[in-house]
Amino acid sequence: MTQAKPLCGFLNVLKPPGMSSAQVVGCVRRLLGGVKAGHAGTLDPEAAGVLPVMVGKAARLFDYLQDKEKEYVAEVAFGVATDTQDAQGVPIAHGDRWPDEAAIAAALPRFKGKILQTPPMYSALKQDGQRLYDLARSGREANVPAREVTVYALDLTGLTPEHGALLRVRCSRGFYVRTLCHDLGETLGCPAHMRFLLRIRSGPFGLDTAFTLETLAEKAAQGTLAGCLLPP
Numbered sequence: 001m002t003q004a005k006p007l008c009g010f011l012n013v014l015k016p017p018g019m020s021s022a023q024v025v026g027c028v029r030r031l032l033g034g035v036k037a038g039h040a041g042t043l044d045p046e047a048a049g050v051l052p053v054m055v056g057k058a059a060r061l062f063d064y065l066q067d068k069e070k071e072y073v074a075e076v077a078f079g080v081a082t083d084t085q086d087a088q089g090v091p092i093a094h095g096d097r098w099p100d101e102a103a104i105a106a107a108l109p110r111f112k113g114k115i116l117q118t119p120p121m122y123s124a125l126k127q128d129g130q131r132l133y134d135l136a137r138s139g140r141e142a143n144v145p146a147r148e149v150t151v152y153a154l155d156l157t158g159l160t161p162e163h164g165a166l167l168r169v170r171c172s173r174g175f176y177v178r179t180l181c182h183d184l185g186e187t188l189g190c191p192a193h194m195r196f197l198l199r200i201r202s203g204p205f206g207l208d209t210a211f212t213l214e215t216l217a218e219k220a221a222q223g224t225l226a227g228c229l230l231p232p
Contacts, residue, residue, distance in 0.1 A: 007035050008229075009055055010232065012052060013028065014048070014211060024039065025053055028213075028216065032225065037053055040054060041199075046196075046197075047199065051199075067173050068203030073200055075166055076180075076184060076192050078191070080093070085178040086193055086194045098190055104165050107184060149171065170201075
């Protein structure tokens with residue numbers, strides 16, 4: 001009897017809001033019978049969109065995938081800034097003057113190209129061996145240095161209710177979209193935070209070919225889940 005080849009490849013998963021990236025990988029592992037798996041490019045729990053999952057020996061390509069461009073659609077909400085720079089945080093500043101569409105569009109060019117961005121305290125980055133979010137939750141401050149990141153494209157696609165705006169951004173590894181929303185508000189003189197985030201592309205993986213966890217579960221029940229794997 002010929003021994004089955006170990007599973008190896010990529011699953012383009014559509015992460016739903018309300019789950020951590022690690023929880024999504026855990027679901028995939030269970031569906032694949034415990035096969036080793038990992039993800040490239042963490043999405044915050046309340047964010048949604050493309051999450052590439054590496055299965056088996058494809059995990060060796062982690063650095064390759066991490067370095068690829070990513071593309072997002074984000075909703076920025078003007079009028080309130082939060083400690084986490086997103087809708088899950090505690091409000092820390094309020095404003096009662098909101099920018100119009102022309103003002104928002106005029107402010108975007110300064111965030112394009114190679115820029116310096118200071119990562120948020122509520123992030124998984126480490127300083128002196130500790131996660132920044134652990135320091136933030138314990139009330140300790142840290143001097144987080146700015147990092148060079150690249151924004152390849154940044155466009156305003158429209159306004160939304162309750163003083164919001166939709167942005168489409170294509171960026172490099174290490175870019176924080178919620179920090180963009182926060183910094184955009186500071187530039188416009190109006191506190192702001194990120195209301196929602198959808199990743200529509202991560203390297204070669206796009207939203208149009210991503211599988212929901214429900215679809216993957218159905219295919220696992222049918223014994224056809226391995227056919228969803230893309231070769232490394």
